[in-house]
Amino acid sequence: MELFQKAKAVRLRSHHDKYLLAEDDNEAVCQDRDGQSKNARWTVEIVEGLNVIRLKSCYNKYLTATDEQFLLGVTGKRVMQTLPKRLNSSVEWEPIRDGFQVRLKTRYGNFLRANGGLPPWRNSITHDVPHRTATQDWVLWEVDVLEVYHPPPPPKEPIKRIESDVEDSGPISLISMTPPTSSRLESGDKFIGSPVETDGRIIYYSVVNKIGNVADEIAELSFTFKGSGVEELKEKLKEKTGLDDVIVCSRNPLNGELYPLRLHLPPNNANMHVVIVPSSSKG
Numbered sequence: 001m002e003l004f005q006k007a008k009a010v011r012l013r014s015h016h017d018k019y020l021l022a023e024d025d026n027e028a029v030c031q032d033r034d035g036q037s038k039n040a041r042w043t044v045e046i047v048e049g050l051n052v053i054r055l056k057s058c059y060n061k062y063l064t065a066t067d068e069q070f071l072l073g074v075t076g077k078r079v080m081q082t083l084p085k086r087l088n089s090s091v092e093w094e095p096i097r098d099g100f101q102v103r104l105k106t107r108y109g110n111f112l113r114a115n116g117g118l119p120p121w122r123n124s125i126t127h128d129v130p131h132r133t134a135t136q137d138w139v140l141w142e143v144d145v146l147e148v149y150h151p152p153p154p155p156k157e158p159i160k161r162i163e164s165d166v167e168d169s170g171p172i173s174l175i176s177m178t179p180p181t182s183s184r185l186e187s188g189d190k191f192i193g194s195p196v197e198t199d200g201r202i203i204y205y206s207v208v209n210k211i212g213n214v215a216d217e218i219a220e221l222s223f224t225f226k227g228s229g230v231e232e233l234k235e236k237l238k239e240k241t242g243l244d245d246v247i248v249c250s251r252n253p254l255n256g257e258l259y260p261l262r263l264h265l266p267p268n269n270a271n272m273h274v275v276i277v278p279s280s281s282k283g
Contacts, residue, residue: 001095003102004053006254007044008149011035012104013142014114017263020125020141022057022081029063029079029125031114035264041146052092052107057081062091065106065127076113076126100259101140111139148253200226201269203233207241207276220273230261237276245279 004010012020018031019040034040038058045054055063061081068078084091089107096103104112110127115138130136203225223240227233234248249258251273258275266272 001051001053001097002255003097003143003145003252004044004046004095006149007143007145007147009041009043009145009147010055011040011144011146012042013144013263015137015140016114016116018114018123020063020114022059022061026059026061027080027082029057029081031123031125033263035144036267044149047092050092052094054087054091055093062087063093063112064091065093065108065110065112066090070124070126071120074121075131076115076124076128077110079112079125079127098140100257101142103139104141112141113139114141142259145253200224201265202271203237204271204273205237205240205276207243208278208281228265230263230265233261233265233274237274241276243276243278247277247279249275249277251275 013035014020014031016031018033019035019037020042021030021032021034021037021039022042023030023039032040041058042063043056045056047054057063059081061083064080064082064084066078066080066082070076070078082091092107093104093112094107096105106112106127110129113126113128113130113135115121115124115126130139201224202222204220204222206220221240223236225233225236227236230248234246237248238244238246248261250261251258258277261274
């Protein structure tokens, strides 16, 4: 549950390295490798007093575990987008932590499952209890936090009016506390300084040592990276650190734990902080 406590929007990545997507018909769901699509974004609603969440698609419909059989002769039941008149347990999912991943359990004991195999089974989403060892990992999901929930600030206390015994002698002159315009930068002024580098992104990196801690002597170094893929970044970091076999990780903004980068880098050349984990590290 802690993976979702401060999350406002997430992506869910399956064991097949595909994302849970809401289809454009506003009803079906599937899995696909396009994690940049708006259809891969799910808004998180935490149900107060219960250890469950609701997931709302970009079409403002809830991820729903139905009683409808997905295919004749198989046990999986269909998962859809719905907007029930009254919210019930069919749209509630209990997150169960499993290492860096999570299982999403229905109120009736089934799990959200990303299916593989041949069509029409391939890329489908059902809820079921996997009975075969080969499909045990199909109910595991990695959670990518897209937006963190910031609670609104507490309301300010109203300013109490102090009654004065002095009779009102007319309008009061107001003294301006605004500093001279020459001491501040007006909104229309241009800032003249060093040109901003827009070609590439800045990568800040640190290295985990053999006992699992970040090595102080090379903590938070940086360089400009002009590539676009995780593997390309990995090769560049090998070159920078002199290490041969590494895992490139990012840190979860909610709990500080590390998870490996796999498919995509953040869009728009956003700067990144990564942690390099050598394969020999106990961490």
